Amino acid sequence: MIIKLEQDSAVKKGELIIKYSEMDKETIRAIAHLELINTKIKCSNDTGEVFVRVSDIFYFESVDKSTFIYCEKEVYETELRLYKIVEDFALAGFVQISKSCVLNIKTLDSISPLYNSRMEATLTNGEKVRITRNYLKGIKEALEGI
Numbered sequence: 001m002i003i004k005l006e007q008d009s010a011v012k013k014g015e016l017i018i019k020y021s022e023m024d025k026e027t028i029r030a031i032a033h034l035e036l037i038n039t040k041i042k043c044s045n046d047t048g049e050v051f052v053r054v055s056d057i058f059y060f061e062s063v064d065k066s067t068f069i070y071c072e073k074e075v076y077e078t079e080l081r082l083y084k085i086v087e088d089f090a091l092a093g094f095v096q097i098s099k100s101c102v103l104n105i106k107t108l109d110s111i112s113p114l115y116n117s118r119m120e121a122t123l124t125n126g127e128k129v130r131i132t133r134n135y136l137k138g139i140k141e142a143l144e145g146i
Contacts, residue, residue, distance in 0.1 A: 016034065018031065028091060032091035032092045035092075036054050036092040037053075039053070039054045040053050040054070041054060042078070043076035043077055043078040044076060045074065045075070050076065052069055052071065056071050056072070057069055057070070057071055058072065058103075058123050058124075058127065059097075059103045059129060060078075060085050060094075060102040061100055061101045062082050062101075067081060067082060070127070072124075072125045073125070089102075093106050095135075095138050095142040096135055096138060097121065097129065097130075097135050097139055098129075098131065098134075101130075103139075107124050108121055108124075108143075109121075109123055109124045111139075116133070117133040117136070118130055118131065118132055119131040119139075
């Protein structure tokens with residue numbers, strides 16, 4: 001994929017044009033990433049209702065029928081369910097790593113092995129989350145897609 005950037009001071013609002021001969025996985029992934037920039041999720045915290053950009057989310061976690069959004073330093077609650085998150089944001093780099101957790105692969109810093117074929121993911125903010133063996137295949141595929 002070739003990326004060309006042009007500056008034009010006459011342009012009032014930026015425009016992105018994607019030219020392709022065939023809609024392949026790389027093109028679909030690029031479009032999903034670009035659409036993700038403007039996507040926001042309605043959620044809440046102690047101060048009330050807020051909107052969080054999907055690209056700022058490190059991971060989602062479901063605990064006792066509640067879904068929480070973890071960003072670099074903040075935690076929010078949302079009404080979204082994990083199955084819907086996986087459906088909507090898989091192309092944008094979100095992958096399920098356990099029964100209760102969906103990770104933004106772009107926030108992954110490193111992975112280290114644990115006992116019982118489990119893995120531990122360290123995120124760019126230093127936080128650690130567990131990857132269960134049932135979801136190892138999915139995270140390997142996500143990493144290959146980067």
